[in-house]
Amino acid sequence: MKEYRYIGKSMSNDGAYGKVTGNTKYCTDLDAYGMLHMKCKAGEVTHGMVRSIDVEEASKLPGVRKIYTYENTPDTHFDRGRVSAYETFVPSQEKLFDRHIRFYGERVAAVVADTVEIAEKACRLIKVEYEELPAAISVEDALKEDAPRIHEEGNVRQAPAAGYGNYEEAVGECRFQTEAHIGRMTHLSMETQCARARYDRSNGKITIWGGFQTVFGVRSTVADFLEMPYSKVRVVKTTMGGSFGCKQEMVIEPLVAYAAKDLKADVKLVYTREEQIVNTMLKHSLDAKVESKVTKDGEVQGIKVDITLDSGAYQTISPSYTKTIGGKLGKVYRMNNIEFSGRCVCTNTPVNGSFRSWGSCEATMSVESHWNYVAKQLGIDPVEFRLKNVLAPQAREVMHGASVANVRFKDCLLQGRERFGWEERKEECRRKNQEQKRYRYGVGMALCSHTSSFYPYQTDVASAYARIQDDGSVIVHVPIHDHGCGTVMAMKKIVAEILEMDLEKVELNEADTENMPYDYGCYASRTVYTLGRAVKTCAEELLIKAKEVAGLKLGCTTSIVRYEDGEFYAETNPDTKITMKDVWEHAIHVLGRDLYNAATTNVTANPGTGAAHFTQVKVDTYTGQVEVEHCLSVHDIGKAINPDMCRGQVGSGIQQGIGMAICEEIKIDPRTGRTLITNFKNYEVANAFEMPDYDTLFIEEEELTGPFGAKGIGEVVIAPIAPALTAAVNDALGTNLMKLPLTPPVILDAIEKEEKR
Amino acid sequence: MIINFTLNGKPMTVDVPADRRLLDFIREDLHLTGTKEGCGEGECGACTVVLDGKAIHSCLTMVGQIDGCELLTIEGLEQNGELDAIQKAFIRKSAIQCGFCTAGMVMSAKALLMENPHPTEEEIKKAISGNICRCSGYREIKEAIKSVADGEEV
Numbered sequence: 001m002k003e004y005r006y007i008g009k010s011m012s013n014d015g016a017y018g019k020v021t022g023n024t025k026y027c028t029d030l031d032a033y034g035m036l037h038m039k040c041k042a043g044e045v046t047h048g049m050v051r052s053i054d055v056e057e058a059s060k061l062p063g064v065r066k067i068y069t070y071e072n073t074p075d076t077h078f079d080r081g082r083v084s085a086y087e088t089f090v091p092s093q094e095k096l097f098d099r100h101i102r103f104y105g106e107r108v109a110a111v112v113a114d115t116v117e118i119a120e121k122a123c124r125l126i127k128v129e130y131e132e133l134p135a136a137i138s139v140e141d142a143l144k145e146d147a148p149r150i151h152e153e154g155n156v157r158q159a160p161a162a163g164y165g166n167y168e169e170a171v172g173e174c175r176f177q178t179e180a181h182i183g184r185m186t187h188l189s190m191e192t193q194c195a196r197a198r199y200d201r202s203n204g205k206i207t208i209w210g211g212f213q214t215v216f217g218v219r220s221t222v223a224d225f226l227e228m229p230y231s232k233v234r235v236v237k238t239t240m241g242g243s244f245g246c247k248q249e250m251v252i253e254p255l256v257a258y259a260a261k262d263l264k265a266d267v268k269l270v271y272t273r274e275e276q277i278v279n280t281m282l283k284h285s286l287d288a289k290v291e292s293k294v295t296k297d298g299e300v301q302g303i304k305v306d307i308t309l310d311s312g313a314y315q316t317i318s319p320s321y322t323k324t325i326g327g328k329l330g331k332v333y334r335m336n337n338i339e340f341s342g343r344c345v346c347t348n349t350p351v352n353g354s355f356r357s358w359g360s361c362e363a364t365m366s367v368e369s370h371w372n373y374v375a376k377q378l379g380i381d382p383v384e385f386r387l388k389n390v391l392a393p394q395a396r397e398v399m400h401g402a403s404v405a406n407v408r409f410k411d412c413l414l415q416g417r418e419r420f421g422w423e424e425r426k427e428e429c430r431r432k433n434q435e436q437k438r439y440r441y442g443v444g445m446a447l448c449s450h451t452s453s454f455y456p457y458q459t460d461v462a463s464a465y466a467r468i469q470d471d472g473s474v475i476v477h478v479p480i481h482d483h484g485c486g487t488v489m490a491m492k493k494i495v496a497e498i499l500e501m502d503l504e505k506v507e508l509n510e511a512d513t514e515n516m517p518y519d520y521g522c523y524a525s526r527t528v529y530t531l532g533r534a535v536k537t538c539a540e541e542l543l544i545k546a547k548e549v550a551g552l553k554l555g556c557t558t559s560i561v562r563y564e565d566g567e568f569y570a571e572t573n574p575d576t577k578i579t580m581k582d583v584w585e586h587a588i589h590v591l592g593r594d595l596y597n598a599a600t601t602n603v604t605a606n607p608g609t610g611a612a613h614f615t616q617v618k619v620d621t622y623t624g625q626v627e628v629e630h631c632l633s634v635h636d637i638g639k640a641i642n643p644d645m646c647r648g649q650v651g652s653g654i655q656q657g658i659g660m661a662i663c664e665e666i667k668i669d670p671r672t673g674r675t676l677i678t679n680f681k682n683y684e685v686a687n688a689f690e691m692p693d694y695d696t697l698f699i700e701e702e703e704l705t706g707p708f709g710a711k712g713i714g715e716v717v718i719a720p721i722a723p724a725l726t727a728a729v730n731d732a733l734g735t736n737l738m739k740l741p742l743t744p745p746v747i748l749d750a751i752e753k754e755e756k757r
Numbered sequence: 758m759i760i761n762f763t764l765n766g767k768p769m770t771v772d773v774p775a776d777r778r779l780l781d782f783i784r785e786d787l788h789l790t791g792t793k794e795g796c797g798e799g800e801c802g803a804c805t806v807v808l809d810g811k812a813i814h815s816c817l818t819m820v821g822q823i824d825g826c827e828l829l830t831i832e833g834l835e836q837n838g839e840l841d842a843i844q845k846a847f848i849r850k851s852a853i854q855c856g857f858c859t860a861g862m863v864m865s866a867k868a869l870l871m872e873n874p875h876p877t878e879e880e881i882k883k884a885i886s887g888n889i890c891r892c893s894g895y896r897e898i899k900e901a902i903k904s905v906a907d908g909e910e911v
Contacts, residue, residue, distance in 0.1 A: 012851045019856030020844045020863060022791015022831035029790035188891050190795045190803055190857035241793070241857030242891050273796040484855025484892050644851035644897070651894020652854075680800035680889070688895040689886040 010644035081317035102313035165337035170302030172293030191241020211240030214521025281353030288366035302337030405607030444727025449608035450716035463517030472580030486645030525712025624744030639709035657721020765833025775821030802888030812868035854892035
């Protein structure tokens with residue numbers, strides 16, 4: 001294998017110095033003379049109409065600039081999940097403010113004031129009277145024929161039926177049915193939602209800053225809403241304090257930009273943690289019914305999956321999310337018969353939406369829990385069961401008819417099984433369970449994959465533009481939205497590798513609509529695979545241009561120009577060497593041309609990144625506590641450009657997956673619809689003390705279509721954790737639990753039921 | 758209220774309402790924005806600073822409480838252009854991702870190492886158990902602190 005300078009080397013994160021010294025500015029740290037501050041007032045009804053809203057007293061408070069409500073803001077809708085200007089959401093339901101309040105805590109007003117304190121005080125002085133309406137808090141209630149209509153168009157959005165083959169006609173001697181559930185979670189990005197919008201009185205332009213996942217999506221949403229030309233709205237991504245999906249929807253940007261334009265001012269809004277939980281989006285709660293037909297020796301003949309997602313009060317991205325889950329069903333196993341149905345249902349509860357993996361967690365929990373159950377019923381080891389059924393590299397996945405490219409499920413399973421010590425641990429659990437009764441030990445595993453691009457759902461285009469500077473260094477313009485996971489570092493490494501120059505000489509800023517080519521944004525784990533390819537192509541073409549100039553300077557044909565360690569020479573005369581600086585000078589000074597290159601690439605594949613997770617748990621039958629004793633995540637990553645950062649990603653996936661499986665849940669009061677957990681006090685999340693020791697393994701079988709062989713990693717890391725952990729708990733207890741989270745009361749209840757049987 | 762304290766080694770006297778949150782005082786009055794707010798109720802650790810050698814939540818502390826004390830924020834660790842050993846270790850061990858927890862995490866680690874230069878792995882875990890990091894599984898962070906405790910050189 002080729003030895004690279006930077007690719008595959010652990011070199012820490014880009015911007016690490018700024019972060020470790022406190023110098024890096026996040027959106028919340030931005031301040032300027034005359035900046036105004038916004039605060040929102042939360043509604044206090046679960047479902048109802050605003051009867052009256054009295055802002056008189058609040059308006060009189062010195063320092064209050066303006067108060068916004070449904071009465072003085074546009075009645076037009078905006079789509080919070082829009083990526084491109086040509087996307088229209090059906091149904092489009094959200095406005096800045098609505099007289100119709102659909103969940104407890106929904107914003108009813110916003111105050112812009114000189115300070116945060118004044119804005120907060122004014123919010124408290126606003127008096128709102130409501131006319132209450134009957135509410136539908138659970139999906140079950142919202143699905144009833146006589147359910148309160150949360151939106152005119154109804155509460156339910158049915159996903160288009162999808163599938164392949166004919167499940168009903170599939171032949172398999174054994175039939176199985178399971179049901180799985182995932183609860184609502186909060187992303188828990190350490191930085192809450194924040195946006196700043198500044199109207200420039202000198203030219204009528206608006207600039208918006210925030211930790212966004214899509215600057216162009218924000219721009220089209222806001223500019224359309226404000227009826228401004230896109231060229232007059234500039235959106236700049238600031239350093240992001242984590243997202244995990246919560247920064248990919250436009251929750252506050254239209255409001256902040258509207259106020260900035262209206263007041264011709266500089267306005268900032270920072271959400272509190274409570275607002276972050278209640279007023280952005282949570283992870284959907286999912287109910288899945290899975291049915292399959294399998295031969296006696298474990299060959300899968302077909303699968304039928306029906307899912308219901310709770311959308312919360314507005315559909316937003318839920319119809320798309322629901323559909324995507326169906327699209328993921330053919331990506332891991334050979335299956336000739338798939339039937340998918342799904343729906344998302346509005347309830348009078350906080351909005352659910354985008355979450356890391358966009359459906360892979362849901363598909364994997366539903367299906368992998370099912371296969372673990374099937375394997376157990378058939379008396380087949382779960383690893384062996386999967387080995388019989390997984391797709392081979394380059395196989396065609398039937399839901400889209402596209403290749404899975406170089407996905408290595410078999411390697412993930414075999415290498416993972418060995419490294420984890422699957423057989424030995426199974427035996428160890430059996431032995432420990434025989435020795436004593438209080439603690440039950442078990443092992444479990446799950447397999448999945450996730451995307452590396454949008455292909456073939458939509459054209460996946462990416463562009464980059466690079467300019468050699470006077471001293472031979474390079475500035476690259478590529479709209480990266482780094483979540484903190486190291487994508488800027490990955491791009492810099494790609495450029496430095498191709499141009500054989502010091503990493504220090506490569507400058508690359510994050511996304512900015514004004515001086516960068518278009519990009520959809522950071523979704524689908526596409527950054528390194530899709531944008532990385534554009535950056536690599538751009539750098540390669542730039543080097544060709546530089547070689548042409550070098551040939552003219554050296555007085556030889558381009559074909560014999562060689563480039564090594566930042567120096568050009570003619571192969572026939574290696575003693576005369578010129579640098580990138582010399583080449584730039586020759587280009588500008590002698591030839592009268594600039595040295596830059598722009599490249600646009602279209603990806604024509606969507607390689608799956610395979611992930612297998614193996615875990616061993618200890619369940620305390622007295623307390624119901626589940627402890628992960630050891631676990632291993634295996635990823636078929638193609639090539640880890642930043643191995644250190646990739647391992648960090650795996651760690652976070654394990655942390656969040658454990659949370660999903662055993663402790664994290666945002667509960668809603670089933671009677672009142674109020675969010676019961678609005679802070680970290682009652683939200684159980686694994687800290688450094690509780691986080692188990694874990695192992696990581698990367699299988700680096702290069703993906704030929706990826707830059708240096710790389711594929712996506714950012715999202716797949718979370719998907720297999722919860723079903724593997726669920727399987728381990730079931731192995732320990734002899735249960736078939738699949739409704740998450742498996743909290744101590746759930747475990748104790750299951751043990752009690754098991755004992756009664 | 759007039760309060761006297763030492764900010765990152767320099768004596769300061771300020772007139773400030775005693776009940777102002779220390780976090781707001783640091784971020785808004787002193788313009789030291791390295792200290793972050795993650796939850797505002799002492800559960801996430803992003804706002805951790807070191808007061809008289811102890812790691813504290815600046816969101817739960819009032820300015821009046823720092824009268825006569827030594828306050829150390831993330832901005833005070835780098836000395837004469839050289840990073841503190843714990844800062845270097847966080848970079849070396851790739852313990853920084855989104856960075857929003859980093860300042861608080863580093864300050865919790867700093868307080869631990871000031872009191873106990875050679876903590877065990879258990880002591881390290883305990884010292885940062887009040888600091889949430891959502892981008893990692895804490896492994897790189899623990900390794901960074903351990904490397905300083907073990908005297909590992911750059």
